[in-house]
Amino acid sequence: MTLSREMIETQLHDYTLRCEHAEKETDKLAACVQALEDGQMDLFTDDITDKEFINLINENKKLKYRISILKKSIASMGGERSTKPQDDIFSDHMCNILGQLEDIFRKAVLVAYPDVSDPVIQIQLSKHADYQCNAAMALAKILKKNPREVGEMIVKNVAPGPMIEKMDMSGPGFINIVLSQEFIRQQITNVIMNGVTPPPVTPKRVVIDFSSPNIAKEMHVGHLRSTIIGESLSRLLEFLGHDLLRLNHLGDWGTQFGMLIAHLQDNFPDFATKSPPIADLQAFYRESKKRFDEDGDFKKRAYEAVVKLQAHDPVHIKGWEEICTISKTEFQKVYERLGVRIIDRGESFYQSRMEALVKELDDAGFLEEDDGRKVMFADGAGIPLTIVKSDGGFTYDTSDMACIKNRIEEEKGDWLIYVTDAGQAQHFKSFLACAVRAGIYNPSVTRVDHVTFGVVLGEDKKKFKTRSGDTVRLVQLLDEGLQRSEEKLKEKERHKELTPEEFVKARDAVAYGCIKYADLCHDRSRDYIFSFDRMLDFRGNTAAYLLYALTRIRSIARTAGVNREEIVAEAKKKPIELDHEKEWKLARTILKLPDVLVRITDDLYLHPLCEYLYEVSTVFTEFYDNCYCIEKDETGKIVKINHCRLMLCEATAQVMEKCFAILGIETVDKM
Numbered sequence: 001m002t003l004s005r006e007m008i009e010t011q012l013h014d015y016t017l018r019c020e021h022a023e024k025e026t027d028k029l030a031a032c033v034q035a036l037e038d039g040q041m042d043l044f045t046d047d048i049t050d051k052e053f054i055n056l057i058n059e060n061k062k063l064k065y066r067i068s069i070l071k072k073s074i075a076s077m078g079g080e081r082s083t084k085p086q087d088d089i090f091s092d093h094m095c096n097i098l099g100q101l102e103d104i105f106r107k108a109v110l111v112a113y114p115d116v117s118d119p120v121i122q123i124q125l126s127k128h129a130d131y132q133c134n135a136a137m138a139l140a141k142i143l144k145k146n147p148r149e150v151g152e153m154i155v156k157n158v159a160p161g162p163m164i165e166k167m168d169m170s171g172p173g174f175i176n177i178v179l180s181q182e183f184i185r186q187q188i189t190n191v192i193m194n195g196v197t198p199p200p201v202t203p204k205r206v207v208i209d210f211s212s213p214n215i216a217k218e219m220h221v222g223h224l225r226s227t228i229i230g231e232s233l234s235r236l237l238e239f240l241g242h243d244l245l246r247l248n249h250l251g252d253w254g255t256q257f258g259m260l261i262a263h264l265q266d267n268f269p270d271f272a273t274k275s276p277p278i279a280d281l282q283a284f285y286r287e288s289k290k291r292f293d294e295d296g297d298f299k300k301r302a303y304e305a306v307v308k309l310q311a312h313d314p315v316h317i318k319g320w321e322e323i324c325t326i327s328k329t330e331f332q333k334v335y336e337r338l339g340v341r342i343i344d345r346g347e348s349f350y351q352s353r354m355e356a357l358v359k360e361l362d363d364a365g366f367l368e369e370d371d372g373r374k375v376m377f378a379d380g381a382g383i384p385l386t387i388v389k390s391d392g393g394f395t396y397d398t399s400d401m402a403c404i405k406n407r408i409e410e411e412k413g414d415w416l417i418y419v420t421d422a423g424q425a426q427h428f429k430s431f432l433a434c435a436v437r438a439g440i441y442n443p444s445v446t447r448v449d450h451v452t453f454g455v456v457l458g459e460d461k462k463k464f465k466t467r468s469g470d471t472v473r474l475v476q477l478l479d480e481g482l483q484r485s486e487e488k489l490k491e492k493e494r495h496k497e498l499t500p501e502e503f504v505k506a507r508d509a510v511a512y513g514c515i516k517y518a519d520l521c522h523d524r525s526r527d528y529i530f531s532f533d534r535m536l537d538f539r540g541n542t543a544a545y546l547l548y549a550l551t552r553i554r555s556i557a558r559t560a561g562v563n564r565e566e567i568v569a570e571a572k573k574k575p576i577e578l579d580h581e582k583e584w585k586l587a588r589t590i591l592k593l594p595d596v597l598v599r600i601t602d603d604l605y606l607h608p609l610c611e612y613l614y615e616v617s618t619v620f621t622e623f624y625d626n627c628y629c630i631e632k633d634e635t636g637k638i639v640k641i642n643h644c645r646l647m648l649c650e651a652t653a654q655v656m657e658k659c660f661a662i663l664g665i666e667t668v669d670k671m
């Protein structure tokens with residue numbers, strides 16, 4: 001068929017028109033896409049007539065609004081406590097169940113009630129189910145609705161997932177949550193295969209300041225507490241994936257060095273070429289202090305020595321270094337015995353930074369004259385800081401101001417932790433308030449925690465002292481711990497069972513473990529009574545008992561002749577089977593660890609971890625008393641091994657070992 005010219009022209013016209021129209025449409029759509037990307041869809045809604053499209057745009061707006069609410073509420077959860085939502089519950093990460101449930105329920109609430117901002121999602125352990133969500137009651141009040149109705153609405157909007165088996169309502173609107181058995185089995189199997197792995201947490205740069213004794217003075221029990229708590233917090237945060245800088249803020253600068261150097265010059269005139277053999281630096285300190293207080297001439301020389309030291313005179317610096325080395329070597333012995341890792345960065349490090357900072361503060365008009373001193377006030381500081389003394393010297397206040405600036409600006413810390421006795425609370429309050437005023441520290445950007453602790457008391461409930469009334473030297477205290485631990489183990493006739501090497505290992509683990517555990521298992525803000533008798537008790541919530549419990553659990557598989565590799569191989573084949581009620585109870589207890597750890601990052605109290613460790617060991621005992629792992633005949637020959645139960649023993653041991661590792665306690669195979 002041939003087409004007439006006219007027909008062709010008509011068609012061409014028609015096509016051109018259509019093409020023009022299509023081009024316009026394409027341009028419009030391209031602009032829409034661009035606007036969508038730029039978030040400016042409002043500009044176009046008037047031109048668009050397609051109903052479906054308009055609906056989509058509105059839907060999109062709503063979704064965006066929900067996203068912003070979700071983001072806001074996630075942000076308000078506080079950076080560390082909140083873990084990242086876990087996309088794959090069956091990943092290698094151990095799941096922090098409470099945290100993930102909170103996330104799931106927060107999303108459900110926001111889908112059900114998009115207009116609610118910042119809903120409080122309270123999830124807790126439940127007597128009737130595994131967990132329970134209490135969000136409905138508070139929400140019903142805000143929405144002026146029936147709480148059960150709200151609860152049902154939330155339940156309806158919980159996105160389906162592998163974690164929850166079922167939910168039901170009880171009471172005025174509690175949502176009971178039962179975990180999926182499959183999920184529990186999978187998680188336990190994961191622990192057996194991969195060990196205890198951290199839940200997914202957003203990593204931060206943490207600068208932690210702990211131990212921090214003073215040069216030439218005794219490292220006392222207060223510093224011991226700071227060392228134990230700081231080390232344990234560091235281990236926890238490192239395990240959770242944060243990037244840590246552990247600093248020992250030694251008191252290594254200040255006027256006391258004037259008298260120490262002057263005294264050094266008199267007693268060891270050749271100190272610049274030969275290291276002075278000072279065996280007892282405390283005694284040396286006392287002697288020089290005595291001279292300083294009684295001898296005017298000496299005092300004058302001491303002052304001159306400080307000026308020379310601060311002016312970096314090489315001989316004075318050498319003397320200062322010698323004294324610091326003696327002290328640091330002593331401190332290091334304690335750290336080594338306790339397995340503490342820390343970097344020395346004393347107050348002296350901040351000298352040039354203090355000079356620069358004082359100038360900055362002065363230029364900005366923050367400093368005020370007060371009786372020859374330069375002080376700084378701030379809202380909420382309580383007491384002003386002394387930034388410059390009347391003799392021109394700097395103070396503890398000055399060094400902490402320069403130090404916080406360094407940790408935020410140079411070290412790029414987004415979380416600063418200081419572990420000191422509660423007696424320093426005022427000092428911290430003041431310098432933090434001044435740091436805010438000076439624009440160094442912004443609490444909404446940087447998290448700062450002053451982790452305080454109470455006083456160590458003797459069994460007489462008075463300040464912990466030796467019989468002669470002196471402060472207790474840490475090295476001596478640790479020695480006494482070793483001796484007491486040895487006696488205790490011998491009393492239990494362990495030396496007859498263990499090889500000499502095993503015995504020494506057990507003795508050390510029990511001694512240091514007990515000292516640490518006794519400190520960490522108490523609410524740190526309270527004073528605590530130091531008692532070797534109590535901490536070495538093999539019954540109750542003590543390290544001695546728990547370390548022993550762990551060796552017992554480890555010995556079960558040994559008795560069965562099954563090694564770890566075989567248990568792991570078993571787990572790889574298929575997920576653990578659980579049947580007995582006590583098996584399920586133990587499994588559920590094991591899975592609580594990630595939540596315990598994440599919660600500690602809220603307030604940095606470690607005693608809940610000790611309570612949890614004790615709970616695991618008690619629940620294990622219940623399981624062991626009710627469930628045979630190995631069956632023997634009358635002759636004692638093994639006739640049956642329950643491999644799944646051995647797997648459960650393995651998971652229990654893994655969890656206990658992780659707790660011990662975080663608490664800084666060495667474990668042993670036998671004791």
Ligand SMILES: NC(=[NH2+])NCCC[C@H](N)C(=O)O
Pocket residue numbers: 209211212213214249250251400403418419420
């Ligand atoms: N940045 C700090 N202020 N850290 C704590 C230092 C503790 C001080 N050296 C003391 O023994 O009490």
